[in-house]
Amino acid sequence: MSDERPEPGTVRPGGRTAKVREAVLRAAGDALAEDGFDRLDLAEIARRAGVGKTTVYRRWGTVPGLVADLLTEMAEDSLPRTETGTLLGDLTAQARLVQSTLSDARQGPLFRALITAAACDPQTADALHRFYRIRTEEWAPCVTAAIERGEIPEGTSPAELISAVSAPLYYRLLITGTPIDQPAADRAAQAAVTAAKAGAFIA
Amino acid sequence: MSDERPEPGTVRPGGRTAKVREAVLRAAGDALAEDGFDRLDLAEIARRAGVGKTTVYRRWGTVPGLVADLLTEMAEDSLPRTETGTLLGDLTAQARLVQSTLSDARQGPLFRALITAAACDPQTADALHRFYRIRTEEWAPCVTAAIERGEIPEGTSPAELISAVSAPLYYRLLITGTPIDQPAADRAAQAAVTAAKAGAFIA
DNA sequence: CCTTTAACGCAACTGGAGTTCCGTTATGAG
DNA sequence: CTCATAACGGAACTCCAGTTGCGTTAAAGG
Numbered sequence: 001m002s003d004e005r006p007e008p009g010t011v012r013p014g015g016r017t018a019k020v021r022e023a024v025l026r027a028a029g030d031a032l033a034e035d036g037f038d039r040l041d042l043a044e045i046a047r048r049a050g051v052g053k054t055t056v057y058r059r060w061g062t063v064p065g066l067v068a069d070l071l072t073e074m075a076e077d078s079l080p081r082t083e084t085g086t087l088l089g090d091l092t093a094q095a096r097l098v099q100s101t102l103s104d105a106r107q108g109p110l111f112r113a114l115i116t117a118a119a120c121d122p123q124t125a126d127a128l129h130r131f132y133r134i135r136t137e138e139w140a141p142c143v144t145a146a147i148e149r150g151e152i153p154e155g156t157s158p159a160e161l162i163s164a165v166s167a168p169l170y171y172r173l174l175i176t177g178t179p180i181d182q183p184a185a186d187r188a189a190q191a192a193v194t195a196a197k198a199g200a201f202i203a
Numbered sequence: 204m205s206d207e208r209p210e211p212g213t214v215r216p217g218g219r220t221a222k223v224r225e226a227v228l229r230a231a232g233d234a235l236a237e238d239g240f241d242r243l244d245l246a247e248i249a250r251r252a253g254v255g256k257t258t259v260y261r262r263w264g265t266v267p268g269l270v271a272d273l274l275t276e277m278a279e280d281s282l283p284r285t286e287t288g289t290l291l292g293d294l295t296a297q298a299r300l301v302q303s304t305l306s307d308a309r310q311g312p313l314f315r316a317l318i319t320a321a322a323c324d325p326q327t328a329d330a331l332h333r334f335y336r337i338r339t340e341e342w343a344p345c346v347t348a349a350i351e352r353g354e355i356p357e358g359t360s361p362a363e364l365i366s367a368v369s370a371p372l373y374y375r376l377l378i379t380g381t382p383i384d385q386p387a388a389d390r391a392a393q394a395a396v397t398a399a400k401a402g403a404f405i406a
Numbered sequence: 407c408c409t410t411t412a413a414c415g416c417a418a419c420t421g422g423a424g425t426t427c428c429g430t431t432a433t434g435a436g
Numbered sequence: 437c438t439c440a441t442a443a444c445g446g447a448a449c450t451c452c453a454g455t456t457g458c459g460t461t462a463a464a465g466g
Contacts, residue, residue, distance in 0.1 A: 011412060014463055020414080038241065038323040041453070052415035057454065059413090112322050115377055119319045120241040129380040136379075164394060167374035171366055174318055175373060176339075177332040191367060191398035200394035215433050215442050223444075244423070255445035260424065262443090 008059045023049040024056060025070050032070075032113040033106045037063070037120070064121030067114060071127035075134050087146035087196070092189040094139055095165050099185035102173050108180075112173060136162045152196045160201040164192040211262045226252040227259060228273050235273075235316040236309045240266070240323070267324030274317060274330035278337050290349035290399070295392040297342055298368050302388035305376050311383075315376060339365045355399045363404040367395040 009017050027048035031040055040063045046053035060066040082093035101107045118128035136159050143158035152161075168188045172178045195201065212220050230251035234243055243266045249256035263269040285296035304310045321331035339362050346361035355364075371391040375381045398404065 008413065011464090016462065017413065036323050043453070053453095054416080054455085055414055062454095116319050116322045119315050119377060120239050125380060128378070132379050160390070163374055163379065164371060166378075167370040168367060170378060171370035171373055174322060174377060175331070175369075176335050176366065177328060187363070187403060191394070191403035194401040194403055195394035195397045198397045200390060200397055209442095211443065217433060219432065220443065246423070256423095257425085257446080258444055265424095 020049070020051055020055060021059075021069075024051060024060075024066070025073055028066050028070050029110060032067070032117075033110040036109065037067070037113040037116040042066070062121075064117050064124040067117040068121070068124040068127040071114060071118075071124070071131050075127075075131045078138055079135070081138060081142070083142075087142065087149075087151045088189065088193045090139075090142035090146075091161075091165050091193055092186055094142070094162070095169070095185035095189040096182060098166050098169050099180055099182060102169055103180045108173065115170075115174065146196075152193075153199045153202060155202040156196055156199070157201050157203040160203065161192060161196050164195065164201065165189055223252070223254055223258060224262075224272075227254060227263075227269070228276055231269050231273050232313060235270070235320075236313040239312065240270070240316040240319040245269070265324075267320050267327040270317060270320040271324070271327040271330040274321075274327070274334050278330075278334045281341055282338070284341060284345070286345075290345065290352075290354045291392065291396045293342075293345035293349075294364075294368050294396055295389055297345070297365070298372065298388035298392040299385060301369050301372050302383055302385060305372055306383045311376065318373075318377065349399075355396075356402045356405060358405040359399055359402070360404050360406040363406065364395060364399050367398065367404065368392055 009021065024045060027045045028040075031045055031048065042056045042060070042063065043053040045066070046056045049056075056066070060069060079097065082090060084090050084093060102111060114128060118125040139162045140158035143152075143156065143161050146152050147154055147156060165188050168191075169180055169185065172180050172184065178184075212224065227248060230248045231243075234248055234251065245259045245263070245266065246256040248269070249259045252259075259269070263272060282300065285293060287293050287296060305314060317331060321328040342365045343361035346355075346359065346364050349355050350357055350359060368391050371394075372383055372388060375383050375387065381387075
């Protein structure tokens with residue numbers, strides 16, 4: 001009984017199929033940023049993308065499924081990382097990047113919607129975890145360099161330290177609603193570095 | 204044109220009305236914890252609560268509206284606060300309380316659902332912000348006491364410090380999916396205290 | 407260039423979340 | 437106790453998100 005058919009879009013991924021995926025993911029990002037996760041209608045996405053709604057339902061099925069695919073694509077293009085020569089400098093740059101992303105008129109609502117979608121669906125959650133694991137690994141060299149320079153103790157976990165910088169900003173975005181401004185970013189970086197120097201992030 | 208009618212349940216809040224509210228909010232909490240925010244159906248809530256679905260739709264209208272009311276009720280019963288005599292002791296207790304809540308089989312999913320609902324609706328977001336503002340204020344005395352004892356510098360913002368303890372744990376719950384264990388809680392408290400002593404949370 | 411069929415798109419259909427109607431219960435005031 | 441009406445509950449209805457059927461377009465292999 002080999003009635004297993006491949007995922008739509010995998011056998012002939014060229015030309016039209018790729019254009020459809022690109023248009024739909026772009027429309028999905030726009031709609032998520034504008035309306036949020038729960039008000040999403042796949043038919044509306046199809047209309048925006050100039051694509052038949054049947055196609056969207058057939059290839060992605062559900063809103064979380066579509067968001068998971070969007071996250072997979074977002075994980076592919078990486079961010080420029082600043083090298084300032086000090087841990088505080090590097091992590092302040094990271095904090096300010098997160099700050100400007102989360103307070104951006106499009107990106108802020110988009111990230112909130114992505115996290116929301118992940119909270120509702122295991123498959124999307126996996127995609128989100130992968131996305132942040134990749135982003136964290138991209139910043140890890142800052143930490144290992146600081147260890148080599150002797151700024152922070154050996155055994156400090158890069159992932160723990162990097163997360164500690166972002167966490168307070170996401171906490172504002174999702175929990176308290178306090179504005180995510182540059183002082184908040186600088187404080188997050190400063191606090192994380194101070195704690196790291198004292199050995200708080202040794203796994 | 205005074206065709207403004209009061210919210211249902213405000214004119215005769217006694218007996219039956221109160222019982223209905225209690226039953227519905229309890230059912231809503233159960234359903235949120237089990238199924239999550241997006242799979243919520245007000246008719247299902249009504250069934251669980253042993254109440255007509257018309258009643259639920261009339262009084263709360265939408266899922267976010269119901270969640271907002273649930274948050275308002277949750278904000279009313281407060282938590283026992285531990286007093287250990289040191290800032291690290293108090294904040295470790297706080298971190299462990301958050302840790303055990305978020306990793307609890309019922310409470311973890313419930314909080315995730317509440318935060319999700321708030322991300323989808325402004326009214327619910329207000330209710331969530333109020334909930335956490337109240338919880339933060341309940342813990343603030345730990346911080347002011349520590350300032351008086353001279354453990355941390357004057358001008359340290361209680362809200363900033365308290366948030367810094369919780370943030371890494373919520374970051375795990377919502378973003379990375381890393382397990383929320385006791386070492387993580389202890390590390391969060393330790394890092395926050397270290398940073399606070401160095402003056403990282405002076406507004 | 408020709409053939410096969412994956413993938414798309416239109417239009418008709420379906421199921422269930424949310425609404426409306428109206429009769430019933432019981433709260434709170436006098 | 438009695439009365440007016442706030443609030444509840446069952447059932448029928450509406451509307452649209454999501455599905456299905458089928459004909460059309462174009463990707464990939466020869």
